[in-house]
Amino acid sequence: MNNSAEKKLALTHxxxxxxxxxxxxxxxxxxxxxxxxxFGFLESRAVYYASVSTHGVLMxxxxxxxxxxxxxxxxxxxxxxxxxxxxxxxxxxxGVSLSGVVMAALPLLGGAASVLFTFYPPMQAHPLFYxxxxxxxxxxxxxxxxxxxxxxxxxxxxxxxxxxxxxFATTANAILWLWTSVGVAVEVLFQLIPWSLGWIDSIDPGLxxxxxxxxxxxxxxxxxxxxxxxxxxxxxxxxxxxxFSDEMARAAFILLVVFSLPIGxxxxxxxxxxxxxxxxxxxxxxxxxTLPTFIxxxxxxxSLEIAGRLNGGKGLFxxxxxxxxxxxxxxxxxxxxxxxxxxGFGGLVNASYAMNAMVHNTAWVSGHFHLIFGGTTVIxxxxxxxxxxxxxxxxxLFCKAxxxxxxxxxxxxxIIMTTPWHILGLLGQPRRIDSVNYNNLxxxxxxxxxxxxxxxGAILLYSSALLLINLYKTQMxxxxxxxxxxxxxxxxxxxxxxxxxxxxxxxxIVIAVFMLIAFGYPILQFFLMExxxxxxWGV
Amino acid sequence: MxxxxxxxxxxxxxxxxxxxxALMLIVGGGMVIAWLMMYYGVFLPRxxxx
Numbered sequence: 001m002n003n004s005a006e007k008k009l010a011l012t013h014x015x016x017x018x019x020x021x022x023x024x025x026x027x028x029x030x031x032x033x034x035x036x037x038x039f040g041f042l043e044s045r046a047v048y049y050a051s052v053s054t055h056g057v058l059m060x061x062x063x064x065x066x067x068x069x070x071x072x073x074x075x076x077x078x079x080x081x082x083x084x085x086x087x088x089x090x091x092x093x094x095g096v097s098l099s100g101v102v103m104a105a106l107p108l109l110g111g112a113a114s115v116l117f118t119f120y121p122p123m124q125a126h127p128l129f130y131x132x133x134x135x136x137x138x139x140x141x142x143x144x145x146x147x148x149x150x151x152x153x154x155x156x157x158x159x160x161x162x163x164x165x166x167x168f169a170t171t172a173n174a175i176l177w178l179w180t181s182v183g184v185a186v187e188v189l190f191q192l193i194p195w196s197l198g199w200i201d202s203i204d205p206g207l208x209x210x211x212x213x214x215x216x217x218x219x220x221x222x223x224x225x226x227x228x229x230x231x232x233x234x235x236x237x238x239x240x241x242x243x244f245s246d247e248m249a250r251a252a253f254i255l256l257v258v259f260s261l262p263i264g265x266x267x268x269x270x271x272x273x274x275x276x277x278x279x280x281x282x283x284x285x286x287x288x289x290t291l292p293t294f295i296x297x298x299x300x301x302x303s304l305e306i307a308g309r310l311n312g313g314k315g316l317f318x319x320x321x322x323x324x325x326x327x328x329x330x331x332x333x334x335x336x337x338x339x340x341x342x343x344g345f346g347g348l349v350n351a352s353y354a355m356n357a358m359v360h361n362t363a364w365v366s367g368h369f370h371l372i373f374g375g376t377t378v379i380x381x382x383x384x385x386x387x388x389x390x391x392x393x394x395x396x397l398f399c400k401a402x403x404x405x406x407x408x409x410x411x412x413x414x415i416i417m418t419t420p421w422h423i424l425g426l427l428g429q430p431r432r433i434d435s436v437n438y439n440n441l442x443x444x445x446x447x448x449x450x451x452x453x454x455x456x457g458a459i460l461l462y463s464s465a466l467l468l469i470n471l472y473k474t475q476m477x478x479x480x481x482x483x484x485x486x487x488x489x490x491x492x493x494x495x496x497x498x499x500x501x502x503x504x505x506x507x508x509i510v511i512a513v514f515m516l517i518a519f520g521y522p523i524l525q526f527f528l529m530e531x532x533x534x535x536x537w538g539v
Numbered sequence: 540m541x542x543x544x545x546x547x548x549x550x551x552x553x554x555x556x557x558x559x560x561a562l563m564l565i566v567g568g569g570m571v572i573a574w575l576m577m578y579y580g581v582f583l584p585r586x587x588x589x
Contacts, residue, residue, distance in 0.1 A: 242552065244556065294563070294567075297563065297566070298559060298563055301556070301559045301562055301563070302556035302559040305556045305558045305559050306551060306552065306556065308558075309551045310543065310548065310551055312542060312543065316557060316558050316561055317558055317561070317562075319558055320558075341566055341569075341570075344570065345570050345573050345574070348570065348574055349574070349577055352574075352578075354582070355577065355578060355582045357588070358581070358582050358585065426581065491552050
């Protein structure tokens, strides 16, 4: 099948993603240096918050959304062996998202949207920021529609046959994103945009935070599912083996979609607008969502074990050494899983209702987030990029050794940066501050960790440069490369798959019920209780 | 992959991933121990707020 148009579509999305990543990486190093307080001439609160807001938006929304869309389009066309449905529609979605990014970038870079990537009110940004962010999301809905249409078309043309796992996972992510983005869309459309335009005088921050909590946790899984898709569908083949279980992979994706949605209140444990009972309900759900993570850990490690043993590895752990550590995709998953272990532990502390009070709004949270997102999720984006770039560009990878070096430096830099970040949180350093204007024994005790973090940040920027140079040189190469994506085969083909592992109809109903239980009254209460001045929607 | 016999290959594909079970037990156990250390060693000794 000639899918050069789809390759161009995917590669364009991926270039936007990694372009945003490169810019954000430079800002990251500036921020870690600025907030250390060691370089007085760099200190500027206005620049710091403009930078940290832009860094968060670029990494959290632009890198991820464009990567997910680009990877998704190519996964859809290559796994289903059919062209992308309505290519023009896909390009329109790309244009809408990109125009949103440009629109949001103007106030961000000008310091008129220094509201961090969570844009919690009462901090207010320029209307262009909210409108731009909305367009980014609306553009991504085009992608969701494309994925669901292609999934449905294939399923109708192949009744009773299991949808290829990679497409099942991609469709799961599209459905997850549609559910996920409802919360923030309602917040932005009915609260933030009218408020920032001056149409209304006030809004209820409690309602805004509740709606954002709807989005804030599942968005992490929206970012993570492409990583898991690569874990299940690409890595086993690259490692020289097979997928341990197709069914367990599907179960994990379904559990991720269902249970990542009704649990967002663990971000609001310290907030007054929601009662303890609702928070505990969400806390229980937060621990449930560790189940698909453990299923994924088991299934992908078992797949790696099979590959290692097929490669000649012996003994209980001898297969680990027999894995192809110089394959970027395999190295990325090994390092990603290591960071997932440390980051996962941090997440358990965050999710623990009592212990959360110890780390809430401290530097620990930023450290955890960077380790999980910048570590596990993004390192696999790199692994996928190294694998896909030659396929999409038709040029061989410029330098495999550079890719391996980049992955190692990313891992080392991330560990060096996030370990002291966690410790700083335990030492009481608040997150989201640019500096402290006082000196005492407590703040002095932070200094060695601040210095260490700067080294970590510098290594990460170096690693980012290696990635971008490698991708650029690959694109500019003169040699030709002909290859197509190779999906991992499961040990046992999913021939007799029950419909609930091949369809999302049942799960959408389950999600609707869960969301009604988890968010129904917590949102409704804002329209029932006296709020002393703050209008619900601001009217 | 090339140096093993078909019989060995079949055995590998059909056998239980014991190394994975061992790793999961180590990681899972380690997380439980680390959580308990954090709870009893760091969180509780801080006492009440204020």
